[in-house]
Amino acid sequence: MSVMVRSIGMRALRAGIVAAALLAVAPVVISQPPALAALGDNDYPTAARADYVFACMASNGQTSEALERCACSIDVIASIMPYDRYVQAETVLRMRLVGGEKSALFRGGQEVTAMVDELRRAQAEGEVRCF
Numbered sequence: 001m002s003v004m005v006r007s008i009g010m011r012a013l014r015a016g017i018v019a020a021a022l023l024a025v026a027p028v029v030i031s032q033p034p035a036l037a038a039l040g041d042n043d044y045p046t047a048a049r050a051d052y053v054f055a056c057m058a059s060n061g062q063t064s065e066a067l068e069r070c071a072c073s074i075d076v077i078a079s080i081m082p083y084d085r086y087v088q089a090e091t092v093l094r095m096r097l098v099g100g101e102k103s104a105l106f107r108g109g110q111e112v113t114a115m116v117d118e119l120r121r122a123q124a125e126g127e128v129r130c131f
Helices: 002-029 046-060 064-080 083-096 101-106 110-130
Strands: none
Touching (some): 064 083, 064 110, 083 101, 083 110
């Protein structure tokens, strides 16, 4: 039984590594649809948008109305800040949830605070426009 569990664990690990590699390459391979190009500089990968929408819907209800509003919100955020700054700010916010002294770097400092403030302003604008 333990051999089977290890085998399943190794397959899951390999699948995770392959998925991570594909996600790393996907933004380079996938071109931007014309409908999204009309939104301006829109470099947010679909997976990042979907992740945001799923989390937003978990907070606002699993309805079609919530789907529309959450999709609108990430579109607003994407129109305000480039994807690389969004990722940096999201990383800071996630690292702030980790305890210990290693996460202290993400709790203070003007540059780190400015990144988070920019994301929070973009999120607030998305809420104003979409909710």
